[in-house]
Amino acid sequence: MTIALIDYGAGNLTSVARGLTAVGAPPRLATTPSDLDAATAIVVPGVGHFGATASLDAAWREAVLAAIARRRPILGICLGLQWLFEGSDEAPDAPGLGLMGGRCFALTGPVKVPHVGWNTFARTDRPSRLLDGIPDESFAYFTHSYAAPVDEAVAITTHGQAFAAVVERDRVFGVQFHPEKSGRMGLRLLANFAALVRETG
Amino acid sequence: MLARRIIACLDVCDGRVVKGVNFAGLRQAGDPAELAARYDAEGIDEVVVLDVTATLENRAALLSTIRAVSRQLSIPLAVGGGIRSVDDAKAALDAGADKVSLNTAALRDPSIVTTLARRYGSQAVVVAIDARATPNGYEARSRSGTVAEPIPAIAWAREAAARGAGEILLTSIDRDGTKRGFDCDLTAAVGEAVAIPVIASGGAGAPEHFADVFTHGRADAALAASVFHFSEHGVADLKRFLLARGIPVRPPEPNTC
Numbered sequence: 300m301t302i303a304l305i306d307y308g309a310g311n312l313t314s315v316a317r318g319l320t321a322v323g324a325p326p327r328l329a330t331t332p333s334d335l336d337a338a339t340a341i342v343v344p345g346v347g348h349f350g351a352t353a354s355l356d357a358a359w360r361e362a363v364l365a366a367i368a369r370r371r372p373i374l375g376i377c378l379g380l381q382w383l384f385e386g387s388d389e390a391p392d393a394p395g396l397g398l399m400g401g402r403c404f405a406l407t408g409p410v411k412v413p414h415v416g417w418n419t420f421a422r423t424d425r426p427s428r429l430l431d432g433i434p435d436e437s438f439a440y441f442t443h444s445y446a447a448p449v450d451e452a453v454a455i456t457t458h459g460q461a462f463a464a465v466v467e468r469d470r471v472f473g474v475q476f477h478p479e480k481s482g483r484m485g486l487r488l489l490a491n492f493a494a495l496v497r498e499t500g
Numbered sequence: 501m502l503a504r505r506i507i508a509c510l511d512v513c514d515g516r517v518v519k520g521v522n523f524a525g526l527r528q529a530g531d532p533a534e535l536a537a538r539y540d541a542e543g544i545d546e547v548v549v550l551d552v553t554a555t556l557e558n559r560a561a562l563l564s565t566i567r568a569v570s571r572q573l574s575i576p577l578a579v580g581g582g583i584r585s586v587d588d589a590k591a592a593l594d595a596g597a598d599k600v601s602l603n604t605a606a607l608r609d610p611s612i613v614t615t616l617a618r619r620y621g622s623q624a625v626v627v628a629i630d631a632r633a634t635p636n637g638y639e640a641r642s643r644s645g646t647v648a649e650p651i652p653a654i655a656w657a658r659e660a661a662a663r664g665a666g667e668i669l670l671t672s673i674d675r676d677g678t679k680r681g682f683d684c685d686l687t688a689a690v691g692e693a694v695a696i697p698v699i700a701s702g703g704a705g706a707p708e709h710f711a712d713v714f715t716h717g718r719a720d721a722a723l724a725a726s727v728f729h730f731s732e733h734g735v736a737d738l739k740r741f742l743l744a745r746g747i748p749v750r751p752p753e754p755n756t757c
Contacts, residue, residue, distance in 0.1 A: 413622055483753055
């Protein structure tokens with residue numbers, strides 16, 4: 300099993316790598332698109348500005364989409380979840396992967412933004428393998444100002460507006476929160492992903 | 501609902517955790533990685549490592565402390581003290597910090613806040629404000645509380661937020677280490693001035709103080725050091741106390757995995 304952790308120069312990968320290692324799935328850093336050729340799964344980490352995903356250019360997009368076509372599981376974290384969608388109002392010129400329908404939007408309302416801290420997520424009636432064994436209304440650590448629409452969510456969080464906390468379709472997974480920073484619940488989620496990778500790889 | 505956060509602060513000097521009163525008179529409190537592991541297991545929501553000496557010769561020591569602490573954590577880690585440049589911030593983030601906290605450097609050159617927010621995102625940039633009450637309102641102080649700044653604390657909070665800070669770490673110099681309770685008036689005033697989260701710091705001595713700062717002070721998070729280091733109140737007990745008063749906090753982690 301080789302989980303490729305995409306390094307596109309946005310934020311640090313230390314804690315994601317550490318979280319995956321803690322659940323027995325130490326990742327390899329992927330610094331060029333060809334690094335994905337041998338990967339059994341892909342993790343797209345991300346903190347920061349959607350514009351940073353502009354470094355994930357056409358070659359990266361092609362390599363990621365090719366891996367997904369080979370049925371490789373992919374997990375997008377935070378900005379990585381947002382990248383699964385068509386795009387984001389945060390950087391209108393940077394296209395997303397378009398695997399999930401809809402665009403990401405700025406959180407607004409009578410709440411503080413960025414949405415920083417521990418919040419709960421509510422499971423929807425869609426089944427989720429990523430959330431296997433994780434109770435409804437679990438707390439997770441969020442830090443973001445933009446968010447994804449709920450249409451394909453398997454879990455929803457509300458901060459001003461409802462947004463997708465977790466998305467899942469076939470082998471495409473995304474989490475808006477940081478599982479690597481979400482205590483035991485987050486480690487369970489990463490372990491679930493690693494188990495899925497083992498099954499498929 | 502977004503929970504109010506409880507944050508443990510590790511003031512680190514030469515690789516050891518220390519704690520003083522009113523920013524002076526340090527005493528030893530233990531090994532940073534050991535304390536971090538204990539707080540994580542007890543259900544703390546976040547850890548802050550503050551380098552209270554921050555001299556150049558200790559730079560490498562701080563980075564190894566960040567590495568050791570971050571290895572113990574499954575929750576966010578912020579690092580502050582002596583972060584003077586984009587390179588310092590990068591080194592701290594590369595060593596395992598999720599956020600950097602800027603104080604004197606941001607007062608000297610506020611554009612560093614914007615530079616870091618553009619590069620790493622606002623969520624990685626905390627502006628720490630050390631405030632002291634004066635007859636003319638709250639002043640901002642730099643250099644570990646020793647230098648009074650021309651800009652008042654509340655105006656500075658507003659500017660820091662406008663420049664891209666993701667959070668304000670607000671310390672009352674008057675209350676620091678005194679265990680007399682947080683400065684709720686200061687916290688509420690800053691919280692009203694900015695739309696980003698405010699972390700209240702300085703003065704925690706009893707569970708009631710946390711309840712006060714979350715209600716009267718409307719703090720998004722509360723930070724304490726000595727109250728946790730010397731085990732006067734466990735994190736889990738504190739959270740149960742707050743939950744019983746209807747204050748939303750993340751429940752303590754269960755003992756079984």
